[in-house]
Amino acid sequence: MYLGLDLGTSDLKALLLADDHRVVATAHAPLTVQQPRPLWSEQQPEAWWEALVSVMNQLASSHGEVLRTVRAVGLSGQMHGAVLLDAQSRVLRPAILWNDGRSGAACAALEQAVPDQAQITGNLAMPGFTAPKLWWLREHEPEVFQRTAKVLLPKDYLRVRMTGEAVSDCSDASGTLWLDVAARRWSPRLLEACGLDESQMPRLVEGSEVSAGLSPAFAARWGLRAGTPVAGGGGDNAASAIGMGVVAPGQGFVSLGTSGVVFLATDRFRPNPAQAVHAFCHALPQRWHQMAVMLSAASAVRWATHLLGFANEAAMLQAAATLSPADRAQAPLFLPYLSGERSPHNNPDAKGVLFGLTHGHDKAAVAYAVAEGVGFGLCDGWRTLSTAAPVPALSVVGGGGRSAWWVQLLADILAVPMEVLEGAATGAALGAARLAWLADGGQAAEVCLSPPVQRRFEPMPQTPEMVARYRRFEALYGALKVSFSAD
Numbered sequence: 001m002y003l004g005l006d007l008g009t010s011d012l013k014a015l016l017l018a019d020d021h022r023v024v025a026t027a028h029a030p031l032t033v034q035q036p037r038p039l040w041s042e043q044q045p046e047a048w049w050e051a052l053v054s055v056m057n058q059l060a061s062s063h064g065e066v067l068r069t070v071r072a073v074g075l076s077g078q079m080h081g082a083v084l085l086d087a088q089s090r091v092l093r094p095a096i097l098w099n100d101g102r103s104g105a106a107c108a109a110l111e112q113a114v115p116d117q118a119q120i121t122g123n124l125a126m127p128g129f130t131a132p133k134l135w136w137l138r139e140h141e142p143e144v145f146q147r148t149a150k151v152l153l154p155k156d157y158l159r160v161r162m163t164g165e166a167v168s169d170c171s172d173a174s175g176t177l178w179l180d181v182a183a184r185r186w187s188p189r190l191l192e193a194c195g196l197d198e199s200q201m202p203r204l205v206e207g208s209e210v211s212a213g214l215s216p217a218f219a220a221r222w223g224l225r226a227g228t229p230v231a232g233g234g235g236d237n238a239a240s241a242i243g244m245g246v247v248a249p250g251q252g253f254v255s256l257g258t259s260g261v262v263f264l265a266t267d268r269f270r271p272n273p274a275q276a277v278h279a280f281c282h283a284l285p286q287r288w289h290q291m292a293v294m295l296s297a298a299s300a301v302r303w304a305t306h307l308l309g310f311a312n313e314a315a316m317l318q319a320a321a322t323l324s325p326a327d328r329a330q331a332p333l334f335l336p337y338l339s340g341e342r343s344p345h346n347n348p349d350a351k352g353v354l355f356g357l358t359h360g361h362d363k364a365a366v367a368y369a370v371a372e373g374v375g376f377g378l379c380d381g382w383r384t385l386s387t388a389a390p391v392p393a394l395s396v397v398g399g400g401g402r403s404a405w406w407v408q409l410l411a412d413i414l415a416v417p418m419e420v421l422e423g424a425a426t427g428a429a430l431g432a433a434r435l436a437w438l439a440d441g442g443q444a445a446e447v448c449l450s451p452p453v454q455r456r457f458e459p460m461p462q463t464p465e466m467v468a469r470y471r472r473f474e475a476l477y478g479a480l481k482v483s484f485s486a487d
Contacts, residue, residue, distance in 0.1 A: 256400025
């Protein structure tokens with residue numbers, strides 16, 4: 001039995017996986033985000049630990065005997081967050097999250113200090129990454145910066161609590177802007193530019209390697225074996241790829257979580273920073289991936305659900321699906337930049353926009369505009385990724401994949417087939433459990449299988465109206481860009 005733990009932004013999931021690929025049990029605990037100032041996004045690491053205790057208690061209550069047979073544990077987590085520990089491993093301040101936008105000026109300063117940083121890291125400096133957060137802290141919270149003995153990513157904070165060891169994996173470390181992504185090691189130049197050194201970084205392993213063993217105290221609390229191996233694990237998207245069997249070059253998926261992601265596996269380091277594409281290490285050795293990221297995907301649907309007074313996200317999407325083709329053509333346009341944007345704009349100041357409202361528009365029209373706008377944003381990212389051959393299909397992961405209507409709309413917009421796989425909603429937790437299996441000696445060809453396809457969505461031919469709306473969507477961003485950062 002293998003235990004996968006996935007620390008997301010909105011919840012922590014746990015999954016027990018048998019070595020015949022059966023998901024035996026799942027559990028989750030909700031999390032909340034604090035936004036104390038504009039552009040800020042933070043969470044308390046102690047809340048992550050409390051969520052971990054909750055899911056472990058749930059599993060112990062429902063599957064205690066099974067839990068005691070766990071052979072290895074894997075971790076997945078939200079990327080880029082900065083967890084700061086002092087010399088006694090005490091948390092110094094709330095963690096600054098991936099969707100925090102306060103460090104825009106720090107990004108420019110970092111790129112000036114290390115002009116070739118994009119060639120080293122494969123990525124533009126963006127506020128979401130970890131390095132600009134530390135640059136910001138050095139300037140604005142110098143007393144905290146001076147006391148920082150370790151900088152950890154979110155899931156790796158849980159690893160410290162579980163094992164006592166400060167370790168990360170290459171896929172998650174790729175999102176710090178301190179990693180030499182081609183060489184898969186920390187970059188001394190980038191660390192020095194931020195006033196740090198390698199002693200303040202976690203030790204690096206591959207996602208499928210053993211990172212440490214469970215401490216006796218943690219193991220005894222839930223009847224696990226002390227020293228049970230904990231795999232390196234992965235950033236949430238790389239772990240989702242492992243869960244969906246996206247490991248060979250040209251395989252890919254679309255994630256419809258809080259953020260939106262288009263992910264393509266590659267056999268080599270293929271950076272494209274000019275279009276804000278992320279080039280990261282995969283969670284398996286000597287494999288990499290490209291990723292286009294939008295900051296508000298399912299979170300935009302959640303926002304609109306509350307704003308429009310729908311009972312839940314499913315009800316909002318059902319209302320959007322009722323629009324006739326003629327009404328769709330006349331619906332407002334929505335720019336989904338509620339938290340700024342990454343790919344391809346790299347603009348933390350970008351704002352959400354509803355454009356073209358009239359007295360004739362109702363809640364359903366606005367709901368459609370939001371769902372379509374997220375699709376258009378994903379399409380912007382999809383067009384920046386490079387492939388040697390046509391992609392046969394993209395798997396769909398995340399909660400948004402539960403709406404067949406929305407998945408079909410995305411297939412139409414991206415003009416590529418979409419496949420909803422069994423277990424898609426728990427892709428990252430499943431991937432974490434599979435990485436645990438690999439760390440226990442499993443072989444990738446047997447472990448990293450694609451789950452069965454529940455449903456396949458073939459793209460419909462794009463109508464002139466859809467093409468026209470996408471062109472207006474693109475033009476609208478260009479027209480409003482200068483206004484987003486106006487004082």
